Amino acid sequence: MSKIILYDIPSRPPKKAWSLNPWKIRMVLNFKGIDYETEWLEYPHIAPTLQSYGVPPNDRNAPGITADYSSPAIRYEDGTYSMDSWKIVHELEKRYPSPSLHLEDPIVLKIRDHVALMRGPLDAHLMPKIPRNLLGEDSIEYFETTREKRFGMPLSQLEKEKANEEAWGNAKKPAEEAADLLKKHGGPYFLGQTVTYADFIMVSFLQFLKRVDGKVYKRYMEFDPVFVKLYEASEKWLVKDD
Template sequence: MSQLTLFDLPSKGRCSCWSLNPWKTRLALNFKGLDYKTEWVEYPDIKARLSPHVPANPPPDRDWTIPAMMFTDGTYIMDSKPIAERLEKDYPTPSLHLDSPIIQEIYPAIGAIARPLRAVWLPRVPVNLLNERSSEYFHRTREEVVGKPLAQFMKEEGGEEAWVEALPAIKSLGELAKRNGGPYVLGKTPSYADFIIVGFLQFFKVIEEDMYQRLGKAEPALGELYDACKPWLERDGH
């Protein structure tokens, strides 16, 4: 029987988890106290590493993406949501409470923050976080999407106006975080709903601390949730 293997994206310098989607999976693994190892995969190598083992994502998603996991029976699963479902099936305690309806509110709430701030966070990822090969890949593929160099994208659309546009959505996410009285989304019970939000917060924090601080200043409930989940953020580099 093989060990659980998490496929994650490396960062430059001290190699550690940074992207919001792998963080959802890593938080779930850490919360459940599971024995796993991390295999770091640079962006240009994702297809070659995963395509022999798992079908491509359907459009409009990119064909092969991180996170992915190899389970102890040799099965590979890609994407944080089906990974969470398999983890809950194989290791039901402690529960991720995947049946909580609030999860379906959290996904669009985060998207409503990320979209207006895309020119803030997207150009900073390859500069602040990625090794050279992944940085080149990220620049090339994301510039195809936005239609201009990332530095120009940030200069033209990544200013204070973007934060103003995102503020109502930040407030909405904070309301979800404290709906049941905190410190967790479900009140006193940690769940996958927390990990979706905290993975996003950690993503901003590792890109640039000030970005995380702005979220917490705008909606203190987000910082309180982050602090409550710190024990499961500790393991980030192996």
């Protein structure tokens, strides 16, 4: 059997992980101690590469799906493939049940859906900086074009018009709701001392902020110290990032 391959989107050299959804799966692999290697796919190469491997397209009706082909995708040791972090994590849990991710706990689904509410208000602060600060040359035009369609304006205009204090004000409530959930069982994780996939979703979001813009990350962490505690308790699963 060959090693697991994680298909991720690279930063510009030296190539490192930055994207939110692939980080979720990378953290799971690191947590479970699964041996894997990364195959980097620039944005325009994701669809043709995965199609060439016979991977079927995403279900456009599934939560959070915006493209037929996306990262993360994974090739398992037996040569089969999965795509979309939600599908992948369930398959990994089935194949490698220990240590458990506690996918059945309601907090996992709650945080999966809540992270979109946390990120959304800050899109104008984040999206324009991804091509500016992170992306390799092959991905910049693709990213800017597809996001212009998504937001109905160029990223430069989005940043100029909406990257403001009002956006931070809108980000406060969903951040506070997540912080309250972290405090419910005393932390540092959502279930107290028990690690779940909900923690990896949340930490992947925080790591995404950190990679895109350290100032945005710092300000977000100031919403509540529980975010710092969660991040620090999970840092060991962020070490392997390439």
